[in-house]
Amino acid sequence: MNNIERKQNKRGIFRLAVPLLGLALAILFGMSCQKQKPIRIGYSDWPGWTAWQIAKEKGLFAKHGVDVELVWFPIYTDSLTALSTGQIDANSSAWSDVIPPLAEGIPLKVVLVNDNSHGNDGLVAKPEFKSIKDLRGKTIATEIGTVDHFLMLQALAKNGMTEKDVEFKNLAVPDAAAAFIAGKVDAAVIWQPWLSNVQKSGKGKLLFSSADIPGLIPDLLVFKEDVARNREADVQKIVATWFDVVEFIKTDEAQAIQIMAKVVEQKPEDYKVFLPGTRFFNLEDNIKAFEPTEQDSSLKGSGKTITDFLSSAGLIKKQPDFSSALEPKFVKALKK
Numbered sequence: 001m002n003n004i005e006r007k008q009n010k011r012g013i014f015r016l017a018v019p020l021l022g023l024a025l026a027i028l029f030g031m032s033c034q035k036q037k038p039i040r041i042g043y044s045d046w047p048g049w050t051a052w053q054i055a056k057e058k059g060l061f062a063k064h065g066v067d068v069e070l071v072w073f074p075i076y077t078d079s080l081t082a083l084s085t086g087q088i089d090a091n092s093s094a095w096s097d098v099i100p101p102l103a104e105g106i107p108l109k110v111v112l113v114n115d116n117s118h119g120n121d122g123l124v125a126k127p128e129f130k131s132i133k134d135l136r137g138k139t140i141a142t143e144i145g146t147v148d149h150f151l152m153l154q155a156l157a158k159n160g161m162t163e164k165d166v167e168f169k170n171l172a173v174p175d176a177a178a179a180f181i182a183g184k185v186d187a188a189v190i191w192q193p194w195l196s197n198v199q200k201s202g203k204g205k206l207l208f209s210s211a212d213i214p215g216l217i218p219d220l221l222v223f224k225e226d227v228a229r230n231r232e233a234d235v236q237k238i239v240a241t242w243f244d245v246v247e248f249i250k251t252d253e254a255q256a257i258q259i260m261a262k263v264v265e266q267k268p269e270d271y272k273v274f275l276p277g278t279r280f281f282n283l284e285d286n287i288k289a290f291e292p293t294e295q296d297s298s299l300k301g302s303g304k305t306i307t308d309f310l311s312s313a314g315l316i317k318k319q320p321d322f323s324s325a326l327e328p329k330f331v332k333a334l335k336k
Contacts, residue, residue, distance in 0.1 A: 035067075036067070036231070036234075037067075038067040038068055038069040039066070039067065039068050039069070039089045039090065039227070039231065039234055039235075039238065040068075040069045040071050040087075040088040040089045040090070041068055041069070041070055041071065041088065041089065041090045041091065041092070041221070041238075042071045042073055042079035042082055042083060042088045042090070042091040042092060043070055043071070043072060043073070043079070043091075043092040044072075044073045044074075044075075044076040044079055044092060045074075045076070045263075045264050046076075046092070046219060046278075047115065047120075047260060047271075047274045047275060047278040047280075048092070048114035048115030048219040048278055048280065049092035049114060049219065050259075050260040050263045050264060051114070051245050051246075051249065051256070051260060051280070052070055052092070052245070053070065053259050053260060053262075053263045054245050054248055054249070054256055054259050054260070055068070055241050055242075055244070055245050056068070056070055057259055058248060058259075060241045060244045060245060060248075061237075061238075061241055063241070063244070064237040064238075064240050064241045064244075065237060066234050066237035066238055066241065067234075068238060071088055072263070079091050079092070079093070080093060080097055080101070083101075083108070083222065083224065084101050084104075084106050086224065089223060089224055089227045089231075090221060090222060090223040090224070090227065090238075091221075091222050092114065092219065092220070092221060092222075093219070093220055093222045094147055094217065094218070094219055094220070095110075095217075095218045095219075095220055095299065095302060095303065095306055096147055096150060096217075096306045096309075096310065098110065098220065098222050098322075098325065099303065099306055099307055099310055099316065099320060099322055100310065100315060100316050102320035102321075102322055102325055103310075103316040103317065103318055103319070103320040107224070107225035107226070108222050108223065108224065108225060108325050109222065109223045109224075109225050109228040109325055109326075109327040110220050110221075110222050110299065110325055110326050110327060111221055111222070111223055111228060111235055111239055111327050111330045111331075112220060112221040112238075112239050112242055112286060112330065112331065113218050113219070113220055113281045113285065113286050113289045113290075113299070114219045114220060114221060114242065114280070114281060115218070115219050115278050115279055115280045115281055116210075116214060116215060116217060116218050116219070116278075116279045116281065117147070117191075117210040117217040117219070117277065117278065117279075118210060118211045118214065118276075118277055118278060118279040119209045119210055119211040119276060119277030120191055120192045120195070120209075120210060120274060120277030120278060121147060121148050121151050121189070121190070121191045121192075121195070121209060121210040121217060121277075122151075122189070122190070122191075122195050122206050122207075122208060122209035122210065123140070123151065123152060123155050123187060123188070123189045123206070123207050123208040123209070124180065124187060124188055124189075124190065124195065124198050124199065124204035124205060124206055124207070125138075125186060125187035125204065125205055125207050126186055126187070126203070126204065126205070127202075127203075127204075127205050129186065129187065129205070129207070131159070131207065132155050132156065132158075132159040132161070132207055132208060133159050133160075133161070135166055135186065135187055135207075136161065136165050136166065137165070137166065137167070138166055138167065138186035138187060139166070139167040139168075139169055139185045139186045139187070140152060140166050140167070140168055140169065140185065140186065140187045140188065140189065141168075141169040141170075141171045141175075141176035141179050141180065141185040141187070141188045141189075142170075142171065142173065142176050142188060142189035142190065143170065143171060143172050143173050143176065144170045144313065145310075145313060145315050146173065147191075147217050148173060148189040148190060148191060149189070149313070150216070150217075150306065150309050151189055151208070151209075151210060151213070151217070152168075152189040153309060154208075154212075154213050154216065155189075155207070155208040155212075158208075158212070169185055171188075173190050173191060173194065174194060176188040176189070176190055177190045177194035177195075177197070177198060180198060180203070180204060181197075181198060181201060181203055181204075183203075187207075188204075192273060192274050192277060193270070193273065193274075196273045209277075210277070211277070213296065214296065214297060215289075215295070215296040215297035215298070215301070215302050216296050216302050216305060216306070218289065218299065218302060221238070221239075221242070223235060228327060235330055236330050236333060239330040239331060239334070240334055243282060243283050243334070246280050246281070246282050247282075249280060253275070254268075257271055257272050257275065283331060283334055283335070286331040287328075287331055287332065287335060290326060290328035290331060290332070292323070292326075299326055300322075300323055300326065303322040303323065303326075307319055307320070307322060
């Protein structure tokens with residue numbers, strides 16, 4: 001090859017190298033500028049979950065540097081389906097509603113306890129009944145497979161009874177409340193706001209509530225396993241955000257109630273009734289809940305009790321390894 005050919009060849013290589021270099025730089029620039037999609041969290045009408053709206057409105061997600069899209073589900077069970085089918089990254093779920101998909105092999109991770117029901121679910125009976133034992137042979141209405149069905153069985157068990165000792169009527173919780181007020185059943189196991197409405201009517205007396213079984217009705221933040229693994233830093237920031245939410249509720253309850261009530265289009269004075277029956281979990285509460293003990297105050301302990309209930313009710317076909325779904329590292333990382 002003569003000198004002219006060599007020069008032409010070099011120029012040819014240079015002409016090829018320039019666009020390739022430009023393409024490489026464009027790809028790198030695009031990758032650096034590409035913003036990750038926001039983490040989509042499902043939430044529904046429950047104080048421990050509408051509280052996430054505080055994080056949005058008060059800029060707490062932004063404070064922790066995490067992009068979150070809150071996805072509202074008017075029908076709670078739709079949020080469970082959305083999580084199981086991958087339509088959302090995480091969901092606000094009751095522990096008893098996490099175990100069935102785990103039993104079906106759906107990989108999930110529990111990263112946070114938002115709250116425990118501490119009186120927002122209860123068994124009400126006609127005034128003439130003074131105790132749970134007085135309900136032997138009487139009609140009790142609630143919805144099969146729900147946390148309130150679970151509550152009913154717990155109330156009976158603590159009084160030496162089983163479901164066979166009463167006449168169980170399977171009604172959706174709102175229908176159970178309506179049937180009770182109409183005098184069609186002797187007792188009902190219901191949640192707020194129907195619980196307060198029944199008590200205000202004077203037609204029902206509270207005999208047992210979720211406050212009597214602390215730890216057994218925990219409400220959680222549950223992630224798809226791959227999201228918890230691949231976006232660990234963002235999950236950590238979301239968990240940290242929650243504890244700012246709890247602090248805000250503690251320091252400015254009135255404004256917190258206004259924000260939560262607006263989500264469900266209720267008056268703050270009406271929504272306020274939910275708070276005494278909701279025990280919001282701070283960091284210390286979470287650390288204790290994730291301790292692997294057999295007590296009901298532990299997610300492991302309550303998980304066993306709930307799994308046994310779901311199995312006996314025929315709601316799950318096999319016992320899941322629910323302990324493997326518990327991921328305590330995010331709350332533990334915040335321990336000082």
